[in-house]
Amino acid sequence: MTGPATGEDLAVRITGLHKAFGAKSVLSGIDLEIRRGEFFALLGPSGTGKTTLLRILAGLEVPDAGTVLAARRRTTVYQEPRLIPARRVLANVTLGLPPAARDSGRRALAEVGLEGYDRAWPATLSGGEAQRVALARALVRDPEVLLLDEPFAALDALTRLQMQELVAELCARHRPAVVLVTHDVDEAVRLADRVVVLRDGALAVDQRIDLPHPRDRNSPSFVGHRRLFLSHLGVVPDSPHFASTQT
């Protein structure tokens, strides 16, 4: 069953979650609680069920067994911006909302660095700008749970870093619970309060990251966390760089 989260502090509570596609078991007995305002990252090899878990949280997929309780206002940002080409930027941001939402739509655009883009057409935007619009569209809905499904994966490396900074800033200001699905270990360690590795249908590591923001990717603690997650992902950190920076 999927329903509203109980308990004042929790944004998500998952108990005994199972999901299979045909004969293939994808999630087997997941228990997970995510607090309000917590930035939670889910790492895992390709095909382990990260997106399936996110889709279950979004209410787009139904579990075979278990209980999924989640705060009511949930919004997803995907790898691709999913804008409607025939609608201008502001109309995309406020899609489905009453006309009075236009002011908050403009404010959300300003928050993502796109002040004055209200009347632009999606086709005229760069990939990074389009993804900023997708973030504004999520923001204007004031989500209690923000679901991020590899939102930076299609961007070039520099834009990705800029977007990570933007998301860190927005989430620190608005404090939704965030569930970030990513392959990028550094992204998870840069952004999250807590990182979980999903392997073979189960949660393999559940690690808090208490480093202050902004986080220095070269600090010994950052490097230590990176090594921990890489080892749980089955990547052996044996390069000279790793050997010289490990803690």
Ligand SMILES: Nc1ncnc2c1ncn2[C@@H]1O[C@H](COP(=O)(O)OP(=O)(O)OP(=O)(O)O)[C@@H](O)[C@H]1O
């Ligand atoms: N609707 C579906 N029908 C059948 N199989 C599915 C369906 N959705 C997902 N799967 C399968 O479930 C498994 C987990 O998929 P999922 O997309 O959740 O993994 P993932 O960890 O997000 O992978 P990636 O990191 O590559 O995006 C895969 O083997 C996938 O093929």
